[in-house]
Amino acid sequence: TQMTQSPSTLSASVGDRVTITCRASQNIRTSVAWYQQKSGKAPRPLIYKTSNLESGVPSRFSGSGFGIDFTLTISGLQPDDSATYFCQQYKNYWTFGRGTRVEIK
Amino acid sequence: QVSLVESGGGVVQPGRSLRLSCAASGFISTDYAMHWVRQSPARGLEWLAFASSDGSLKYHADSVKGRFTVSRDTAKNILYLDMTGLTREDTAVYFCARQFTASAAYFDYWGQGTQVTVSS
Numbered sequence: 001t002q003m004t005q006s007p008s009t010l011s012a013s014v015g016d017r018v019t020i021t022c023r024a025s026q027n028i029r030t031s032v033a034w035y036q037q038k039s040g041k042a043p044r045p046l047i048y049k050t051s052n053l054e055s056g057v058p059s060r061f062s063g064s065g066f067g068i069d070f071t072l073t074i075s076g077l078q079p080d081d082s083a084t085y086f087c088q089q090y091k092n093y094w095t096f097g098r099g100t101r102v103e104i105k
Numbered sequence: 106q107v108s109l110v111e112s113g114g115g116v117v118q119p120g121r122s123l124r125l126s127c128a129a130s131g132f133i134s135t136d137y138a139m140h141w142v143r144q145s146p147a148r149g150l151e152w153l154a155f156a157s158s159d160g161s162l163k164y165h166a167d168s169v170k171g172r173f174t175v176s177r178d179t180a181k182n183i184l185y186l187d188m189t190g191l192t193r194e195d196t197a198v199y200f201c202a203r204q205f206t207a208s209a210a211y212f213d214y215w216g217q218g219t220q221v222t223v224s225s
Contacts, residue, residue, distance in 0.1 A: 033211035042200055042215035043150070049209050086150055090210040093164065094140070096150035 001025050001089050005097030013105045018074040020100045022087035027067050031091035034063055034072045036083045037099075043086060047072065079104055107131040107214045109201050114219030117191055127184040127201030127216055134182040135159060138204040140212060141175060141186045143221075145197035154186060155204075191223045 002025040012018050022032065030050040035043035045054045047063040050070060060075045074081055082104045087097040113125040127139070141153040154175035155164040163175050174187045184201050199219050202212035 031210070035212075042217055043212075044215075045211060045213055048205065048211045048213075052209075054213070088150075088211060093166070094152035094155075094210070096152070098149045 001028060001092040001095055003087055003089055003095050003097040005087055005100060007100060008098065009101045009103065011103040011105050012077050014077055014079060016077045018077050018081075018102060020072045020085055020087075020102075022065075022070045022072075022097050024068045024070070024089055026092070028089045028091035030066060031089055032063070032065065032070045033088045033090065034061075035086045035088065036081075037086065038083045046085075074102075077102075077104065107203070109203065109214055109216035111199060111201055111216040111219040114199060114221045116222045116224060118225050119192055119223055121191055122187070122189045123191060123221060125186040125188070125199055125201075125219060125221070127186075129182045129184065129203070132203075134177075135179050138207070138210075139177065139184045140202045140204060141173075141184070142200045142202055142212070142215075143195075143197035144200065144218075147194070148197070151197075153199075156184060188221075191221075193223050195221060196223045197221060 004023045032050050034047040037043045046057050051063045062073045064071050084099045084101045086099050108130045110128045117123050138157050144150050153166050156175045156177050160177040172190045177184045201216045203214040205213040
C-alpha cells in the first residue's frame with residue numbers, strides 16, 4: 001500500500017491552521033498514524049488509528065479520515081512545530097509517506 | 106522508562122555483511138512485537154522487518170528479502186538485524202521500533218538510530 005503525502009513543504013505563520021494530507025493506494029480503514037520528526041532525532045508518534053492523540057501530544061494536533069484519505073491538522077501553529085511530519089499505514093504491512101516539512105515564517 | 110538503543114552501525118564495503126543490535130529496556134519485551142525501519146534521503150522512511158513478541162513470526166520487506174534477516178533474543182531483550190550483500194543503496198540511518206499492539210500496529214517507541222554507510 002502506497003501513501004502519497006502532500007504537500008512536501010509548507011510555510012506558515014505562528015497561529016495558522018495547517019493541514020497535511022495522505023492518500024492511500026487502497027482502503028486502509030482507520031489504520032493510519034502520524035509522526036513528527038526533528039532534525040537528527042527519531043520520529044515521534046503524534047496520532048494513531050487516524051484520530052487518537054498519543055499521550056503528551058498537544059491538543060492542537062488532530063487527525064481525521066477513513067478509507068483512503070487522511071488529514072493531520074495543526075490548529076494554531078507554534079514555533080516548536082517546525083519539523084517534518086510523516087503518515088504511516090499499518091493495515092497492509094507498514095509504509096510511510098514521503099514527509100511534509102513545516103517551516104515557520 | 107522505555108528505552109531502545111541501536112548499535113552495530115558503521116562504514117562497510119559493498120558486498121560485506123553487518124549485524125545491527127537493538128537493546129530494549131524499561132518494558133517486558135516479550136509482550137511486544139518489534140520492527141526495523143531505515144531512513145535515507147533517497148528512500149525516505151522505509152519499513153524493513155517485523156518480529157513477533159516471541160520471535161516466531163517474521164516478515165521482511167520485499168526490498169531486503171533474502172539479504173536481511175530479523176531475529177530476537179528474548180532472554181537478553183535484544184533485537185537483531187543481519188544484513189548481507191550490502192550495496193550503496195543500503196546507506197541509511199537504521200532504527201528499531203516497538204509496535205504498540207496487534208490491533209494498532211503503529212510504532213510507539215523508537216531508538217535513536219544507528220548510521221550505516223556502505224562505501225569502498
